[in-house]
Amino acid sequence: MNSDISTSRLKQFPPLMWIMLFGSFITRGSFYMVWPFLAVILYKKFALSATEVGSVLSLAAVISVFVSFVGSTLSDKLGRKPMMYATGVLYIVSFSLLAIADTILMFTIVITLCSIATSLWRPLASALIGDIILDKATRELAMQSLYFAVNVGCAVGPMLGVWLGLTGEQSSFFITVYAFAFLLVLLTWGFKHHDKIQSKVDIDHAQIAPSTETPKTKTGFKQTFSVLVQDKLLQCLILANILCFFIYGQMDSSLVQYLTRAGANNLLELISSMIFTNALVIITCQFLLLKLMASRPILVRIRFGLVLLIISQIWFAFNPLTFFAGWLGAVVIMSLAEAILFPTMSVHVDRIAPTNLRGAYFGATAFYDLGYAFAPIGGGLLLDMFDGRTLFLVCSAIAVVVFLLYLIMDKLKRPAFITEQLATEQTAKTA
Numbered sequence: 118m119n120s121d122i123s124t125s126r127l128k129q130f131p132p133l134m135w136i137m138l139f140g141s142f143i144t145r146g147s148f149y150m151v152w153p154f155l156a157v158i159l160y161k162k163f164a165l166s167a168t169e170v171g172s173v174l175s176l177a178a179v180i181s182v183f184v185s186f187v188g189s190t191l192s193d194k195l196g197r198k199p200m201m202y203a204t205g206v207l208y209i210v211s212f213s214l215l216a217i218a219d220t221i222l223m224f225t226i227v228i229t230l231c232s233i234a235t236s237l238w239r240p241l242a243s244a245l246i247g248d249i250i251l252d253k254a255t256r257e258l259a260m261q262s263l264y265f266a267v268n269v270g271c272a273v274g275p276m277l278g279v280w281l282g283l284t285g286e287q288s289s290f291f292i293t294v295y296a297f298a299f300l301l302v303l304l305t306w307g308f309k310h311h312d313k314i315q316s317k318v319d320i321d322h323a324q325i326a327p328s329t330e331t332p333k334t335k336t337g338f339k340q341t342f343s344v345l346v347q348d349k350l351l352q353c354l355i356l357a358n359i360l361c362f363f364i365y366g367q368m369d370s371s372l373v374q375y376l377t378r379a380g381a382n383n384l385l386e387l388i389s390s391m392i393f394t395n396a397l398v399i400i401t402c403q404f405l406l407l408k409l410m411a412s413r414p415i416l417v418r419i420r421f422g423l424v425l426l427i428i429s430q431i432w433f434a435f436n437p438l439t440f441f442a443g444w445l446g447a448v449v450i451m452s453l454a455e456a457i458l459f460p461t462m463s464v465h466v467d468r469i470a471p472t473n474l475r476g477a478y479f480g481a482t483a484f485y486d487l488g489y490a491f492a493p494i495g496g497g498l499l500l501d502m503f504d505g506r507t508l509f510l511v512c513s514a515i516a517v518v519v520f521l522l523y524l525i526m527d528k529l530k531r532p533a534f535i536t537e538q539l540a541t542e543q544t545a546k547t548a
Contacts, residue, residue, distance in 0.1 A: 126255045127262075131314075133249055134259055136307040137242060138266040140300035144208075145270030146277070147296040149392060155228070157377055157384075163221055167374045171497030173221070174370055177229040178236075178490030182483050185236035189244065189480025190342075193473065197245045198308050204241060205304070208234040208297045216290035236486050240479035243463055247475045249311065257464050264460040265403055272396030344474060345481055350529045351469065355481060357522040358462060359488040364426065364512045364519075365455065366492025368395070368448075372433070374497065375505040379438050387441060391448045398452035406456055415465050416527050422457035423520040425450055430513035434506045469531075471538045 159170050192200040211230035218224045243260065250256040345351060373388055381387055410418045429451035436443040462482075470478035499508040 126252075126258050129250070129252065129255050130259060130262075131249055131311060133304075133307040133311045134246065136300075136303045137245070138262055140303060141242070141263055141266040142270040142273075143296045144293065144300055145267045146274035147270075147293040149271045149274035157373065157388075159224065160374070160377060165221075167371070167378065167497035167500045168494065169497075170374065171370060171493030171495070173225050173228060174493035175490050175495075176225065177232040178486055178493075180229050181232035181236040182486045182490060184233045185240065185483035185486070186480045188237045189240040189483060190477045192241055192244060192480070193475070193477055197241055197248060200237070201241050201245070201304065202301065204234055204237040205297055205301045208238070209294050209301075212290045212293045212297070216288050216294070236483050240482055243467070243482075244475050244479045247467055247470075247472075247479075253468075256467065260463045260467065261403065261407060261460045264463070265400065268396040268399040268403070270396075272393055272400055274392075344532070344535070345477065347532045348535060350526060350531050351478070351481060353522055353526050353529055354465070354469075355484045357519045357526070358482070358485040360515050360519045360522075361423075361426070361458065362485045362488025363492050363495065364430065364488070364516055365451075366489040367496050367508065367512060368451070369489075370493040371496025371500060371508060372505075375500055375508070376438075378500070379505070381438060382441070387444065390441075391444060394445050394448045395452045395455070398449050399456045402453060403456040403460070406453070407460075410457070415461055415468070416523055418457055418461050419465070420520060420523050422454045422461070423516055423523065425454035426458070427513050427516040427520070429454060430509045430516060434509035434513065469539075471535060472542055 155174075159165050159173065165173075188200060188204070207230065211227055211234055214223070214227045215231055218227050242263065246256060246259045246263065250259050368391070372391075376387060377384060410421070413421075429447050432443075432447035432450060436447055462485075466478055466482055467475070496508055499511060
């Protein structure tokens with residue numbers, strides 16, 4: 118990607134996009150100060166087994182997946198703005214309760230609410246970018262930039278938490294509350310500013326950059342669900358990414374549990390260093406990788422990322438427990454894969470989604486989180502029944518399956534009315 122072109126496209130970002138980038142940085146940074154240590158908190162506070170901890174986290178994630186799909190689909194009818202405000206309030210309430218929870222039941226309920234808020238926010242943010250930025254290349258850069266901002270926060274958060282002595286402290290969840298409250302204030306100004314600009318332009322220009330207030334559509338939930346059921350490409354995509362997210366979910370849950378129960382030296386420093394390394398690699402390599410692979414088709418980029426993912430899981434499986442640098446080396450390979458896979462997945466969905474169903478299609482990506490949902494309990498069972506090596510060898514085999522699914526994906530046919538609508542939209546944009 119030419120640097121001059123990139124700079125020009127950055128200048129095309131509306132103020133609301135810059136608010137989303139800054140908001141993603143501050144909220145993810147505060148989130149990752151403590152959330153990755155939730156499994157440690159539950160283990161130390163209630164002496165739960167790996168399977169029990171996994172069950173709590175998996176239950177929360179499964180519920181959040183279905184709520185997120187419904188909420189994101191409703192945003193096509195109700196508008197992004199009210200749904201994002203509602204999600205922000207849910208963030209504030211749930212994380213406030215998480216900071217004071219003192220029973221297993223309360224933790225289970227509140228973690229579920231936190232997971233719902235997190236699962237709702239991601240597809241809403243992606244769909245909003247599609248609403249406010251029409252140009253395909255600029256929108257792709259915007260999605261890459263959003264993922265970049267998230268990972269800057271992920272890099273800063275854990276290390277800042279360690280330096281401030283906050284890591285692993287339950288009360289630290291209040292920091293996430295303050296960050297999201299601040300973001301909602303910024304979004305209020307951003308939405309007003311964006312809609313004020315839109316109110317001054319004529320109808321033709323409004324069609325190029327629609328208001329974020331309420332993107333109207335006659336598409337109902339039943340019709341939307343019917344479309345998603347008919348789209349075989351989307352179904353294959355969802356299955357592949359559920360499996361992919363199952364693998365990545367092990368880093369947030371099972372890997373932490375494995376290192377905790379195995380008595381790894383300097384546990385908190387190791388966990389924080391892995392999270393920091395993960396984010397640092399993405400920050401430094403994401404746009405370089407994007408430039409190097411810009412000429413490659415999206416599915417080719419994803420397949421290359423999956424090869425790296427397979428290598429990382431094999432490395433995890435055979436890395437000695439006491440080899441600190443080895444864990445970080447495996448994280449580097451896994452992070453390179455992530456830098457390619459995750460933002461490219463969002464771009465892929467954006468390209469296959471009809472405009473009036475963008476919220477529904479990004480809402481359908483919430484089903485990816487079923488992989489995250491079953492990662493804690495699946496990983497916990499493998500740890501309780503076998504060991505860490507078995508867990509990561511299983512993950513490497515799953516990554517091979519994902520690779521095979523992406524090999525057949527571009528051969529799948531889609532419903533004729535979807536391909537016709539996408540062709541019509543493309544013609545209108547280039548006219």
